[in-house]
Amino acid sequence: MAKTVDLIAEAARGGAAIIAFPEVWIPGSPHFLWLGPVAGQVPFVGRCHANALTVDGPEPTAIRRAARSHGITVALGYSEKSYGSLHISRTVIASDGSVLLHRRKLKPTHVERALFGEVTAATSRSSTPPGAARRSPPRRARPAAQRVRPVRAGRGTPHRLPALLRPRRDFAHQLSAEANTAATQVYAIEGGSFVLMATQVISPAGIDLFATTDEQRRLLSAGGGCSRIHRPDSRMITKELDEGEEGLVHAGIDLDAIVIAKNAYDPAGHHARPDATYLVHHREPRRAVVPGDRGNLLLAGGFGRRVRCRYGRSARKRQRTGRAGCPQALRSDPGPGAAAA
Incomplete structure (x- = not known):
């Protein structure tokens, strides 16, 4: 000091x-x-x-x-x-x-x-x-x-x-x-x-x-x-x-x-092409433990995509038997971190 x-x-x-x-x-x-x-x-x-x-x-x-x-x-x-x-x-x-x-x-x-x-x-x-x-x-x-x-x-x-x-x-x-x-x-x-x-x-x-x-x-x-x-x-x-x-x-x-x-050369100005690529920086706080809905699984992907899967009874049964796949309700949608390229 x-x-x-x-x-x-x-x-x-x-x-x-x-x-x-x-x-x-x-x-x-x-x-x-x-x-x-x-x-x-x-x-x-x-x-x-x-x-x-x-x-x-x-x-x-x-x-x-x-x-x-x-x-x-x-x-x-x-x-x-x-x-x-x-x-x-x-x-x-x-x-x-x-x-x-x-x-x-x-x-x-x-x-x-x-x-x-x-x-x-x-x-x-x-x-x-x-x-x-x-x-x-x-x-x-x-x-x-x-x-x-x-x-x-x-x-x-x-x-x-x-x-x-x-x-x-x-x-x-x-x-x-x-x-x-x-x-x-x-x-x-x-x-x-x-x-x-x-x-x-x-x-x-x-x-x-x-x-x-x-x-x-x-x-x-x-x-x-x-x-x-x-x-x-x-x-x-x-x-x-x-x-x-x-x-x-x-x-x-x-x-x-x-x-x-x-x-x-100004990458953040006239040399930028935000219509083609851009960077998303998450600034909101993230908690280690968050409440979730029963029967729902929310996966936060590292590539800015959120995958939501609703598990029905048949889906859980397929998982227990080791069969691959996700229920029909599986869908993916761009999250706040999605990037256009």
Whole structure:
């Protein structure tokens, strides 16, 4: 926590209007998930829960105070604790200390799902968390072993907070700096925006903490940092730091570059074809348990289709005998998630 507040102050002194921290900056990336069976992960799981934040807790409150005190917007990635579950969360705090955006990662990536929970669309939308204006005395969280690097830039820039785990490139290249940089450039082009890419750096001390065998050390290596800022045309506009170096990278931003980029290619505007394809994002809350009508089965398909089947007595009998098929009343109709193609 102290390091986070110090970096916010340092960025503000350097003239930055926004500072972005990587995914799960607090308490740090759970590298142990990659290094062995579940039984060996148990000692780390308790520490992850102990060091996770709650949205209305004293740590986020201290960061909001720092943002207000230094007049800087803060994009913070952290592990959020909600009851017994952990979520990969991001909160954007305005320069006056108010919360502009709070969201949870819809789908944790790969082994992240062993530690972090999925969320519904309603909890991934922009919102002000409960207690955002609450004032509490700051409390220091235990520091993470791995090193992480923030990135800063001018006001009004979208940001991407990937957690670049540092397994060997031949093990998971899609998590490498090269692959994530390429993805970030696509985000810049398709979004017509400046993109702040804040990444993590793992230190030798972090490897000593997580890797206790030769096999684990083979899977994890130091470095991995590649924080940078890309223009809407995908060009990088920051200096390139060594992958093992901690530091702030910064750039001045000319928002007119967004207009120029979108004049050539605007997927959400003149380059779109909503008559042919469009995206539906469910924003209403979904409950784990819902009441159902007796004798009716409602299946919510993953492809935006709802299938309703009314089971009569003969249909139930056919099911018991193992015969395939659904009663004559089976019908399918486009649901709210239907897409035209």
